[in-house]
Amino acid sequence: xxxxxxxxxxxxxxxxxxxxxxxxxxxxxxxxxxxxxxxxxxxxxxxxxxxxxxxxxxxxxxxxxxxxxxxxxxxxxxxxxxxxxxxxxxxxxxxxxxxxxxxxxxxxxxxxxxxxxxxxxx
Numbered sequence: 001x002x003x004x005x006x007x008x009x010x011x012x013x014x015x016x017x018x019x020x021x022x023x024x025x026x027x028x029x030x031x032x033x034x035x036x037x038x039x040x041x042x043x044x045x046x047x048x049x050x051x052x053x054x055x056x057x058x059x060x061x062x063x064x065x066x067x068x069x070x071x072x073x074x075x076x077x078x079x080x081x082x083x084x085x086x087x088x089x090x091x092x093x094x095x096x097x098x099x100x101x102x103x104x105x106x107x108x109x110x111x112x113x114x115x116x117x118x119x120x121x122x
Contacts, residue, residue: 020097020106027092035105037096052096055104058083063094063111076109083108 025047029036033054038047060082064074079085087110097107 020099022095022097024095025093027088027090027094030088030090035096052098053102053104054083055099055102055106058105059107060085060088061107061109062087063109079110 023039023041025037025039027035028038028049029051033056034051035054036049036051039050040047060079061076062079064076066073079087088108092110094108094110096105097109098104099106
């Protein structure tokens with residue numbers, strides 16, 4: 001009986017969690033509250049264009065700079081104006097987070113993931 005109560009509690013709590021999907025892509029079209037994004041799974045693979053509705057409370061930020069000493073990117077910096085910021089434009093690359101229940105984009109992190117290939121000529 002105790003196991004059943006624990007299982008029921010766990011199930012109730014897990015259903016209350018908001019699930020999200022994160023993916024990389026490039027903005028192909030910005031039409032009001034709709035974004036068409038070329039979603040890419042792996043480097044070198046052909047992407048798939050998908051259109052998403054943007055949540056009215058979307059968080060928009062710019063990816064932090066990569067810190068070689070720490071081995072990871074620094075914190076993302078929020079962009080003033082959010083979705084209306086001029087950085088949210090066609091051909092901008094970034095990470096996009098969607099809410100699994102609505103399918104709306106809830107967070108956009110622009111930039112990042114673009115290290116330099118080779119060394120700079122001197």
